[in-house]
Amino acid sequence: MTFLLLTLFIPLLLLYTSHLRRHASPFSPRKQRQKRIALLEELGLGLEEVGRRKVLGFFHPYCNAGGGGERVLWTAIAYVQRTQPETVCVVYTGDLVPKQEILDKVMARFAIPLSPNTLSFIPLHSRHLVHDSTWPRFTLLGQSLGSMVLGWEAMAGLVPDVFIDTMGYAFTYPVVSYLTTMPRYPLLPFGAYIHYPTISTSMLTRVRERKAGVTNSEGVTKSGVLSFGKLIYYRLIMYLYSLSLSSSQFNMVNSTWTKNHVDSVLGHKDLVMDLVFGVPPLAGVKLGLGGFWWAREGTTIVYPPCDTKDLVGYELGGRERVILSVAQFRPEKDHAAQLRAFAHLLDAHPEYREGKEGVKLVLVGGARDEADLGRVEGLKKLARELGVEAQTTFILNAPYSTVLHYLSVASIGLSTMVDEHFGINVVEFMAAGVIPVAHASGGPLLDIVVPYKGEPTGYHATTPETFSSAFHTILTLPPDEERAMRERAKAVAVERFSEEEFEKGWEGVCGAWVG
Incomplete structure (x- = not known):
């Protein structure tokens, strides 16, 4: 045919x-x-x-x-x-x-x-x-x-x-x-x-x-x-x-x-x-x-x-316990995997559900048409089924100022797309000092979340369990190690992916x- x-x-x-x-x-x-x-x-x-x-x-x-x-x-x-x-x-x-x-x-x-x-x-x-x-x-x-x-x-x-x-x-x-x-x-x-x-x-x-x-x-x-x-x-x-x-x-x-x-x-x-x-x-x-x-x-x-000029000046300390996703609501971005990884984290560590140790998942992304909007409604339904609705926020078609705000306060940046061709969102995480957890494939694996002077700049994962484990590792890093990793991530982003x-x-x- x-x-x-x-x-x-x-x-x-x-x-x-x-x-x-x-x-x-x-x-x-x-x-x-x-x-x-x-x-x-x-x-x-x-x-x-x-x-x-x-x-x-x-x-x-x-x-x-x-x-x-x-x-x-x-x-x-x-x-x-x-x-x-x-x-x-x-x-x-x-x-x-x-x-x-x-x-x-x-x-x-x-x-x-x-x-x-x-x-x-x-x-x-x-x-x-x-x-x-x-x-x-x-x-x-x-x-x-x-x-x-x-x-x-x-x-x-x-x-x-x-x-x-x-x-x-x-x-x-x-x-x-x-x-x-x-x-x-x-x-x-x-x-x-x-x-x-x-x-x-x-x-x-x-x-x-x-x-x-x-x-x-x-x-x-x-x-x-x-x-x-x-x-x-x-x-x-x-x-x-x-x-x-x-x-x-x-x-x-x-x-x-x-x-x-x-x-x-x-x-x-x-x-x-x-x-x-x-x-x-x-x-x-x-x-x-x-x-x-x-x-x-x-x-x-x-x-x-990557517009690193607007991102590199953010403070590295005092970050909120926020896991941030910045990606259009398209099928290949696999937001469902993000919700499942987050649910696994909260199930394994109930102390992260509320209070001082509470962790939030924020999904910021563009919705191009009715199909994308319908996809978001499906994701909201999945969040309810997984029991993470109260800890999850969806922000659609946000202005750049809103994206910048979350990049300035988030602790962890999340990307779950398999074979992501590049991953500019991961670069933005790193430039802003947000520690990335990305799928172990494509650009994030080969070009972006790579060692800097022999030391790690973030984490790779493939399953809800390994993503959850990486989240927990970052959330429990000693302050000096956490800051050092944020600095290394920022350095990679600035040196390799600037507009210049x-x-x-x-x-x-x-x-x-x-x-």
């Missing part, structure tokens, strides 16, 4: 876009010049600026979500505005709200000032096509095809001078390449900042070993036939994902974990898939859909920025393309 859908969709897409390119399409140079003039007029710039102003396009359908990925986007744009004031930035987004409302939220959530004079937004009306709820079955395939439609919509809105995908929708790249490859166009440079691979070798491993998880339901794991079918489906998606990634001129990733997985995907070659498609990823420059496939030998780690380090990495990779 998956192969049939692809064999039907891709030829139709090619025929349709070929027709558009030949008949005064929205991608023609004439139409695009008109759109660029309209953009500059919207920004209060004159017609004489059309040929002089470079336009950078940032593809970020959920730019108003307020998460770590959005901090990367806005920090990058702020850096461009500061170092290249003549450059115009456009954001392709499905957040159809006034510009000033978005800028106000960026300031409230991240304290990043942006100039409206060289920033504009191109609406993506089809964003629902990349939402997981739109595709209850064959979700990866549906979202990938949906992102191709969004790529078409973005280029119809405006073809920039450089296209940068800051969310990781790699299936847009061949669409962007094809639609902008015309005799009168120069080759459009494009690249990506990848937070999380669309598909990874670990996902294939879970299906092969029939292990249940967020991306592999129990219904599939219990069936050998369904598991085999899903494995073939995943191999197909990975093959196409590899081709799409290979078409970009530069790829940045946010962590060692992401780099390992994306580099593995870039090298993915499957003989069966080669025979099916007849276009194996050969070495060197390769002919692609209307443009060129550029062979990518690897990716570059550019750690996401991000800007250096961004310039090192993108400078040749966007300068």
Whole structure:
């Protein structure tokens, strides 16, 4: 079924876009010049600026979500505005709200000032096509095809001078390449900042070993036939994902974990898939859909920025007995695991339920839509069932000032996501002097909660019991040892994950393309 859908969709897409390119399409140079003039007029710039102003396009359908990925986007744009004031930035987004409302939220959530004079937004009306709820079955395939439609919509809105995908929708790249490859166009440079691979070798491993998880339901794991079918489906998606990634001129990733997985995907070659498609990823420059496939030998780690300036000044002593979670209420963040770990702590140590020794769990996070709000209601119900409702607080869509307040008073920072691609929330914990307890996987394991001068900066765990044990250890540390660990955690955050380090990495990779 998956192969049939692809064999039907891709030829139709090619025929349709070929027709558009030949008949005064929205991608023609004439139409695009008109759109660029309209953009500059919207920004209060004159017609004489059309040929002089470079336009950078940032593809970020959920730019108003307020998460770590959005901090990367806005920090990058702020850096461009500061170092290249003549450059115009456009954001392709499905957040159809006034510009000033978005800028106000960026300031409230991240304290990043942006100039409206060289920033504009191109609406993506089809964003629902990349939402997981739109595709209850064959979700990866549906979202990938949906992102191709969004790529078409973005280029119809405006073809920039450089296209940068800051969310990781790699299936847009061949669409962007094809639609902008015309005799009168120069080759459009494009690249990506990848937070999380669309598909990874670990996902294939879970299906092969029939292990249940967020991306592999129990219904599939219990069936050998369904598991085999899903494995073939995943191999197909990975093959196409590899081709799409290979078409970009530069790829940045946010962590060692992401780099390992994306580099593995870039090298993915499957003989069966080669025979099916007849276009194996050969070495060197390769002919692609209307443009060129550029062979990518690897990716570059550019750690996401953490606003350490606002955090490093917090007092390390006198912290409240608060376990703090800062994460969007999405399924993969696994807030249910946090509640179970907290319940295990209170069951093992009843003295932590109230009084002077009482411990609180505070969950601060963004809720993007009705699905997220429904998830929060489910978590509140679980808290009641576990008997921790009185000790648990949920704070939704909090302004940055509220996040800062809790970072200044909390003792422990909690992150339970398995294979967290980076974990900017964990960096914020450490920069603020909050001792982290994070799942022993992904970025928190490989890049963030790492020893400093041979001494620990936090704890890793995998089960409610081990998380609970780490909580208890921190809550009973002697004051001098506790303070020393907070100082080490702060030092790692400041030295590795500051905005300045991000800007250096961004310039090192993108400078040749966007300068």
